[in-house]
Amino acid sequence: MTDIRLYNKLEKLIFPIILIIIWYIICDVLMLIPSYMFPGPVEVVNSFIKLLVTGKLFKDIIDTLYKVLLGLFLAAVVGITFGIILGWSKRLERLCTLIISILRPIPPIAWIPFSILWFGIGTAPAVFIIFMGCVFPILVSTIDGVHRTRGVLIEAAQSFGASNMQMLTEVVLPATVPYIVSGLKVGIGIALMCTISGEMIGSSSGIGYMILTSTSLFDTGSTVVGMLVIGIIGIIFDYIFTKIQERIFW
Amino acid sequence: MTFEIENVSKTFISKGRGETIKALEDINLTIETGKFVCFVGPSGCGKTTLLRLMEGFELPDEGTIKDDGELVTKPSRERGFIFQDYSLFPWLNVLDNVTFGLNIAGRPEEENKERAYKYLDAVGLRDFATKYPHELSGGMKQRVAIIRSIINESKSLLMDEPFSALDVQTKHKLEEQLVNNWRQNDRTVIFVTHDVEEAVFLSDEIVVFSRRPGRIKKVFKNELPRPRNRGDHVFQDFVNEVTEEIDESEDD
Ligand SMILES: Nc1ncnc2c1ncn2[C@@H]1O[C@H](COP(=O)(O)OP(=O)(O)OP(=O)(O)O)[C@@H](O)[C@H]1O
Ligand SMILES: [Mg+2]
Secondary structure, eight states: HHHHHHHHHHHHHHHHHHHHHHHHHHIIIIIISEEEEEEHHHHOOOHHHHHHHHTHHHHHHHHHHHHHHOOOHHHHHHHHHHHHHHOOHHHHHHHHHHHHHTTTTGGGGGGGHHHHHHHHHSSHHHHHHHHHHHHHHHHHHHHHHHHHHHHHHHHHHTTTTOHHHIIIIIIIIHHHHHHHHHHHHHOOOOOHHHHHHHHHHHHHSSSSHHHHHHTTTTTTHHHHHHHHHHHHHHHHHHHHHHHHHHHHOO | OOOEEEEEEEEETTTOOOOOEEEEEEEEEEEETTTTTEEEETTTSHHHHHHHHHHHHSOEEEEEEEEEEEEEOOOOOOEEOOSOOOOOOSSHHHHHHHHHHHTEEEOOHHHHHHHHHHHHHHHTTTTTTTTTTSSSOHHHHHHHHHHHHTTOOOEEEEETTTTTSSOOOHHHHHHHHHHHHHHHOEEEEEEOOOHHHHHHHHSSSEEEEETBBBEEEEEEEOOOOOSOOSSHHHHHHHHHHHHHHHHHHHHO
């Protein structure tokens, strides 16, 4: 049993390792591509160590995570609150549905010009873009969750004399939690993408900024380190949310 | 007098083809306070529909339903409702499910818990207080659903085939407990069932519905002395009498 599990885990690594070996042979052994076009693994490792030792990598990761989590948090507060209200009130939903369907497909990056106009440069514009990117998936899946709350649970609460407010907080909200969590899971992926794009344009810090500025210094190694770090952060968040979803049993 | 139902009709429009289904036609029924009344009749004759109208989940198209003289317009904590489907809150454990109604009424939580334990004890579920609904068997879930409503001491209790999914032993045990609990309180119980024997065991009155459009065909007074014994001749005779009445309406 455990042998098979271990094997399954290792199997995932086979292909990436082969890829790294090929990459190593092309870039570092045969030197087919100049490093200012694309770095070899050796250079990436060197850049990684350099970034680690100077503390720059750590600082940029914290900076980016801060924006991601702040943006996601604000989007969650707004998306969940309005999602519950709109999902519950057919009338309000009808009033808002057109606005939501028009705003929703706009790529968050399209808000960059306004975010710079309104918030200048720094953390605020990035947080704004993340917010715009995450709020709609969270809103829409919250609304969906409210609609899918089993009627019998709502009626049961009514027969216990629940007020409208109690209905929302004691029945609809908990019933919607699984949908909220999947909205957040989608949201965090979008948030990561938005952060990096935001940092590349309207920012002077973070991993996105690091990625962009290091190529202009021909430090392609740092660029790849930045890209990989984003990927790894993505995996970690995905893992966390998957674990949370497993713990929700309704 | 608890319920006064006058000239009540209810028509549904089915979503797909816009077809109309007359579920209830001209229902007149009076239910006195403290009575245990069973609704029986063929499937689809409108028993659930009438029960839902009595709670106030839906409104009649014609006619009126009054509870203690007041027009029923919406659900009330004075009318407990027990559903045929499982209706426990899956995110709450057994104890929190049972105290739900008391808690939202703003009663002190510690007292509510104590009371809940008393009720859980009575149905043998004390040890399951911290378990969640998905960890319980069907019979346990239904017991929790029942005490979740009973504990609120509402004036009346509307029950829609609460025992239909249970095995015979569990069912008989719960029926007995339900009767005992009802006899200790001055509460009106309306109980929908397919099972005539169950109706005869539980009720003071049996209301027989006829098939579409749902009408009241006959109201039997059940004056068998309590405690009742399913093996008695008179018991079985009464079961047969009611069954015949239902079968007749099944034919046409
Ligand atoms: N929400 C609804 N929409 C459309 N038709 C409905 C609705 N509720 C009930 N009906 C119809 O009304 C009729 C009566 O239904 P009801 O559920 O009251 O029957 P019942 O006597 O409880 O049956 P059973 O014994 O099978 O539970 C049925 O023909 C049913 O299809
Ligand atoms: Mg029914």
